[in-house]
Amino acid sequence: MFAAGSETPMTYCVGLLLNDGMVLLSDTRTNAGLDNIATYRKTFVFEAPGERVVTILTAGSLSVTQTMVARLREAIEDPEATPDTSIMLAPTMLQVAEMVGAELASVRHDIDGKMNAAKVSTSASLILAGQRAGGAMRLFLIYPEGNFIEATEDTPFLQIGEHKYGKPILDRVVRPETSLEDAQKAVLLSMDSTLRSNLSVGMPLDMTVIVRDECRVGSRRRIEAGDTDFVRMSEAWSLALREAFTRIEI
Amino acid sequence: MFAAGSETPMTYCVGLLLNDGMVLLSDTRTNAGLDNIATYRKTFVFEAPGERVVTILTAGSLSVTQTMVARLREAIEDPEATPDTSIMLAPTMLQVAEMVGAELASVRHDIDGKMNAAKVSTSASLILAGQRAGGAMRLFLIYPEGNFIEATEDTPFLQIGEHKYGKPILDRVVRPETSLEDAQKAVLLSMDSTLRSNLSVGMPLDMTVIVRDECRVGSRRRIEAGDTDFVRMSEAWSLALREAFTRIEI
Numbered sequence: 001m002f003a004a005g006s007e008t009p010m011t012y013c014v015g016l017l018l019n020d021g022m023v024l025l026s027d028t029r030t031n032a033g034l035d036n037i038a039t040y041r042k043t044f045v046f047e048a049p050g051e052r053v054v055t056i057l058t059a060g061s062l063s064v065t066q067t068m069v070a071r072l073r074e075a076i077e078d079p080e081a082t083p084d085t086s087i088m089l090a091p092t093m094l095q096v097a098e099m100v101g102a103e104l105a106s107v108r109h110d111i112d113g114k115m116n117a118a119k120v121s122t123s124a125s126l127i128l129a130g131q132r133a134g135g136a137m138r139l140f141l142i143y144p145e146g147n148f149i150e151a152t153e154d155t156p157f158l159q160i161g162e163h164k165y166g167k168p169i170l171d172r173v174v175r176p177e178t179s180l181e182d183a184q185k186a187v188l189l190s191m192d193s194t195l196r197s198n199l200s201v202g203m204p205l206d207m208t209v210i211v212r213d214e215c216r217v218g219s220r221r222r223i224e225a226g227d228t229d230f231v232r233m234s235e236a237w238s239l240a241l242r243e244a245f246t247r248i249e250i
Numbered sequence: 251m252f253a254a255g256s257e258t259p260m261t262y263c264v265g266l267l268l269n270d271g272m273v274l275l276s277d278t279r280t281n282a283g284l285d286n287i288a289t290y291r292k293t294f295v296f297e298a299p300g301e302r303v304v305t306i307l308t309a310g311s312l313s314v315t316q317t318m319v320a321r322l323r324e325a326i327e328d329p330e331a332t333p334d335t336s337i338m339l340a341p342t343m344l345q346v347a348e349m350v351g352a353e354l355a356s357v358r359h360d361i362d363g364k365m366n367a368a369k370v371s372t373s374a375s376l377i378l379a380g381q382r383a384g385g386a387m388r389l390f391l392i393y394p395e396g397n398f399i400e401a402t403e404d405t406p407f408l409q410i411g412e413h414k415y416g417k418p419i420l421d422r423v424v425r426p427e428t429s430l431e432d433a434q435k436a437v438l439l440s441m442d443s444t445l446r447s448n449l450s451v452g453m454p455l456d457m458t459v460i461v462r463d464e465c466r467v468g469s470r471r472r473i474e475a476g477d478t479d480f481v482r483m484s485e486a487w488s489l490a491l492r493e494a495f496t497r498i499e500i
Contacts, residue, residue: 164414168443172488173495185500193418229500236498238422244490245423248483250435 010200011161013042013057014190015127016183017139017151019176021211021218022129025187026057027195029202043206044069046076046088049216052132054087054096055208059161060124060144061111068107068124072100093130093138097148100128105146125160129208133215165197166190180209185233188223192234205230260450261411263292263307264440265377266433267389267401269426271461271468272379275437276307277445279452293456294319296326296338299466302382304337304346305458309411310374310394311361318357318374322350343380343388347398350378355396375410379458383465415447416440430459435483438473442484455480 013026026042040062046054056072058065076086083089087096104126111122126142139151141158151158156176159167169190174183184207194201203225211218223230263276276292290312296304306322308315326336333339337346354376361372376392389401391408401408406426409417419440424433434457444451453475461468473480 164447165418167447168415168418169491169495171446172491181500182495185495185498188500189495189498196421197414197417233498233500237494240494240498241419241422241491244487244494245419245432245435245439248435248439248486248490250431250438250479250483 011042011059012159012163012166012191012194012198012201013059013127013161014157014159014163014166014170014187015057015129015139015151016157016174016178016187017129017137017176018156018174018178018180018183019212020180021209021214022055022131022137022139023180023183023187024055024057024127024129024208024210025184025191026206027191027201028204028206029200030062039202039204041206043208045208045217045220046072047216048088050133051215052088052130053210053215053217054128054130055210055217056100057127057129057160058124059126061108061122064104064107064111064122064124065126067111068100068103071103071107093132093135093140096130097128097138097140097142097150100126101142101146101148104142104144108144127158127160129210131210131213131215137210137212162194162198162201166192166194169193180211184209188230188233189237192230192237203227261292261309262409262413262416262441262444262448262451263309263377263411264407264409264413264416264420264437265307265379265389265401266407266424266428266437267379267387267426268406268424268428268430268433269462270430271459271464272305272381272387272389273430273433273437274305274307274377274379274458274460275441276456277441277451278454278456279450280312289452289454291456293458295458295467295470296322297466298338300383301465302338302380303460303465303467304343304378304380305460305467306350307377307379307410308374309376311358311372314354314357314361314372314374315376317361318350318353321353321357343382343385343390346380347378347388347390347392347400350376351392351396351398354392354394358394377408377410379460381460381463381465387460387462412444412448412451416442416444419443430461434459438480438483439487442480442487453477 016023028039030040042058044056123144128140131137140148142148205223207221209219266273278289280290292308294306373394378390381387390398392398455473457471459469
């Protein structure tokens with residue numbers, strides 16, 4: 001588990017790399033000051049089903065991440081796209097990570113140029129999850145400068161944004177052999193702890209599940225505020241924690 | 251729950267203000283770089299049993315907090331001490347908080363003067379817990395600038411240092427009516443989550459319990475690395491969490 005983003009976190013995103021697949025969860029709260037709060041999708045899927053799936057979760061400056069995603073999409077849709085310009089054609093996921101990192105750094109550089117006087121943070125970090133037919137599933141955390149690290153068996157999850165509140169539960173239950181169902185439960189409970197502690201992380205949530213070797217998004221689910229399943233799970237977890245607490249002897 | 255300290259946290263301290271008393275826990279890890287780690291007590295008790303008890307937990311620059319504690323102690327021991335100079339004579343706990351805050355800011359200012367060229371952080375924050383005979387128990391968080399906030403019924407706990415990993419458990423189980431025994435369990439589990447996630451927070455731990463209206467330290471306990479009770483509790487909690495996780499339905 002590694003995390004990035006020295007900016008005040010207004011986001012929580014988490015990605016799990018498991019034997020059975022990858023599970024990704026993001027919130028949608030974005031703001032420009034506490035009096036200007038909005039909902040923006042932070043999960044972006046690029047997909048050629050069966051051939052390649054690339055999913056990007058974003059934390060940080062909305063102007064940076066939106067522009068970056070728009071440029072990646074433009075490069076993919078360019079009729080003259082090549083393996084050097086399009087993340088859907090790049091030969092390996094490592095090269096996809098390098099391209100996305102370079103695009104992030106480039107957009108940041110462009111926007112920083114306009115922001116000199118304003119001292120506004122244009123920092124952003126990303127989680128990148130992907131697989132191409134014939135390749136391995138890979139999960140990266142891309143730092144604001146464009147460099148990145150990769151999830152491994154020892155560290156099967158990566159977080160960006162407000163990562164600390166939700167880390168203890170992941171530390172305790174997530175292993176490479178965790179099932180996709182348990183993994184979804186784990187990221188939702190991790191998000192639940194974060195939502196309780198940081199008002200700037202907010203519903204709705206976007207959950208993405210990618211099954212190993214399918215090279216497509218297996219399921220996408222938007223969880224709205226008040227979602228009865230999520231509320232029930234959140235309450236059951238609170239109750240279970242309090243009961244466990246009562247049983248522990250000092 | 252509020253927290254202070256923008257410096258890289260190398261500490262976790264927590265204080266609880268409950269109907270039955272106050273419970274305080276600190277770690278002891280101090281460092282000057284990862285290759286220079288030492289153990290220093292971060293809990294300081296000033297006591298005139300039955301008359302007044304004042305306990306200070308410290309996070310941040312060791313040179314600041316040590317000097318501050320030494321100056322407070324010197325002022326107490328001064329034969330010409332007055333209610334304006336000694337925290338053991340000040341008429342109210344609010345005035346104690348103001349004196350400690352002013353001393354913290356003053357020491358910081360002095361040391362900053364020597365540090366100009368070095369760009370070393372001299373930031374520190376404190377938890378202050380106290381009661382005088384005839385007064386109320388009060389629990390304060392003192393910021394590096396010397397200003398402070400106070401725990402209330404709505405926010406019965408205060409944290410300094412690496413506070414986020416250990417907050418979810420406190421949010422869920424600590425209420426003003428929590429017993430002193432459960433409170434000790436809660437702060438130990440909160441510390442346990444922090445120890446697992448941040449290597450720069452370390453054993454041994456110092457636990458202090460102050461029973462309401464006794465105006466003395468009811469119990470002090472140092473918990474060493476490998477303490478069998480603590481290890482057993484930590485393992486039981488991990489097991490309980492994993493069992494609770496298994497039982498929750500998504």
